[in-house]
Amino acid sequence: MTKKRRERGICELYQEDPEKADYEIFGRVANPDRRGFLKKAGLATMGAAIGASIPLHQNMPSGLIPSALADSLENFEIKGKDGLTVLNDRPVNAETPPHLLNDDVTPNSRHFVRNNGTVPEMAHKMDASGWTLTVDGEVNKPLTLTLDDLRKNFEVVKLKLQIECGGNGRAAFNPPAKGNQWTLGAIGNAEWTGIRYKDLLEAAGLKSNAVYTAHYSMDGHLSGNPDKLPISRGVPVSKALEPHSIIAFEMNGEPIPTMHGFPVRTICPGWPGSTSQKWLRRIQIRDQIHDGPKMTGTSYRVPGYNVAPGTKVPKKDFQIIESMPVKSLITSHQTGISISSDRMEVAGHAWAGDNSVKDVHVSMDFGATWVKASLSSAPNRYSWQRWRAKLRFPAKGYYEVWARATDSEGVMQPFSINWNPKGYLNNSMHRIAVTVV
DSSP: OOOOOOOOOHHHHHHHOHHHHHHHHHOEEEOTTSBEEEOHHHHHHHHHHHTSOOTTGGGOBTTOOOHHHHGGGGGOOOTTOOSOEEEEETTEEEEOOGGGOOSSSOOGGGSOEEOSSBOOHHHHHTOOTTOOEEEEESBSSOEEEOHHHHHHHSOEEEEEEEEEOTTTTGGGOSSOOSSOOOOSOOEEEEEEEEEEHHHHHHHHOBOTTOOEEEEEESOBOTTOOTTOOSOOOOOBHHHHTSTTOEEEEEETTEEOOGGGTTTOEEEOTTSBGGGSOSSEEEEEEESSOOOSTTSSTTTTEEESSOOOTTOOOOGGGEEEOOSOOOEEEEOSSOTTEEESSSEEEEEEEEEBTTBOEEEEEEESSTTSSOEEOEEOOOSSTTSOEEEEEEEEOSSSEEEEEEEEEEETTSOBOOSSOOOOTTOOOOOOOEEEEEEEO
């Protein structure tokens, strides 16, 4: 009996290995300077898919999905979402354009989606009957809890917490880094209701050798193999014990939506969103750093030193990403806006991983001068902070408004960051185009 070949979407193939996808789909291979090279048959295939010849095909970077094909995802809809840009349909990944992130609390319809596997049936049905959470491993009292147990046996808290994908901004890296090509919108700041992770672990009784948590979920592996996990990450016990790390069961006052982890997920704010695992079913306490899928190798890791673009870095030199870097967004206006006035108020949000934001500055003269923005305090730690600034333009014409944040440790957003192989932690200044007419 021959094994049936599984059909996969173009975005999934490109996410896993862009250059291999080039070869499988179009017969395109990479030459030494990392540009694509289309064989005659492959060029014909790509042209047929696009519907036109490609005169300058020799300049196409390898691993690039032709825009005409990538744009077809615009017709793919995610139930309950409004205005998001879909980057992949299997697994589902979608980001929010910055101008749709102006709310202080991100609505469920505008919160980005980052999946690694297939959504579990329980989440599709939004029915938690039969669901339990197991807490085991290096604990004195293993627990098995229902959703009602979580609500009744522990103090329930509500916190506004930002979650950002570790790869947010990956699309700006050159040479390109593999993975979803997030631009700016893999960030959200919802109000989460749940119990403190700390209280759960204290109820289980951590043993003296407890080092790391391991999260296990109900989502399925894309291969369909029930023995494989799409992702299983965790955090140091010290992060889990931080009072703003929670086990959540509501998002903005409602049961957590299907795409965001119903019925229960972890929220480990300020760290890569992958540590805030959805569709939770088990927390294992380990006596070593967890080594589940996407915890080892180069996943959610960066080199321990700066590297030149395109450098191959030994796996042993990669370090696990913990706190995310300081960052800001301009959310009050969409880039490309035209205005008839010489005055403009800009506003947005800023956040800084484990730290708070100290200052935000705005420039309209390509960084020659900076205006200090007013900055609101966060309603609680790990929530983003609102900033506002007023600008005056000296004449009609084209301008760029830049925003940069500085955290409580004095670290400032850069104009651009150093390249890394996986395209993580891009906290470059946000810029929008403004034309005064």
